[in-house]
Amino acid sequence: GEGGEAAGAVELAEQVLALLREARGRFTRLAADWLRVGYCQGNFNSDNCLAGGRTFDYGPFGFMERYRRDWNMWLNGGEHYSFLHQPQAFQRNFETLALALAPLLAPAGHDALRRAQEILDGYEAAADEAVGDMWRRKLGLPA
Numbered sequence: 001g002e003g004g005e006a007a008g009a010v011e012l013a014e015q016v017l018a019l020l021r022e023a024r025g026r027f028t029r030l031a032a033d034w035l036r037v038g039y040c041q042g043n044f045n046s047d048n049c050l051a052g053g054r055t056f057d058y059g060p061f062g063f064m065e066r067y068r069r070d071w072n073m074w075l076n077g078g079e080h081y082s083f084l085h086q087p088q089a090f091q092r093n094f095e096t097l098a099l100a101l102a103p104l105l106a107p108a109g110h111d112a113l114r115r116a117q118e119i120l121d122g123y124e125a126a127a128d129e130a131v132g133d134m135w136r137r138k139l140g141l142p143a
Helices: 001-036 081-107 110-121 122-136
Strands: 039-040 061-063
Touching: 001 039, 001 061, 001 081, 001 110, 001 122, 061 081, 081 110, 110 122
Parallel strands: none
Antiparallel strands: 039 061
16 A cells, blocks of 8 residues: 555665765775875766775776876876866766665655755765875874
């Protein structure tokens, strides 16, 4: 009946929200780790990004020899895929994931969509925290 469908929609929404929270954490940690080792994915768009927080398309990519915040080994990569913009590239990919999952949240109602938006809105702060924690650990500073 309708009660079962509504309960199923809410249960699915909870699973989707958990997926978004986990993906956000994995995306922000991987972006911070890329910065830690000087890695730049020169064309890191959403079709190169897995929800599990990994990439499966390793080209074009490279490791910096000398620090340049705007470095990108791919000539067509542009600033939006440059070294220090890797966290923002992850964010755009995360937004694409959330947009793709939104139809699964809609049957559960406005609250599920609002909670997904909160997860999205928290991305920048989560990325800043992951990058800050990475620099702290790299410098050997206590938590």
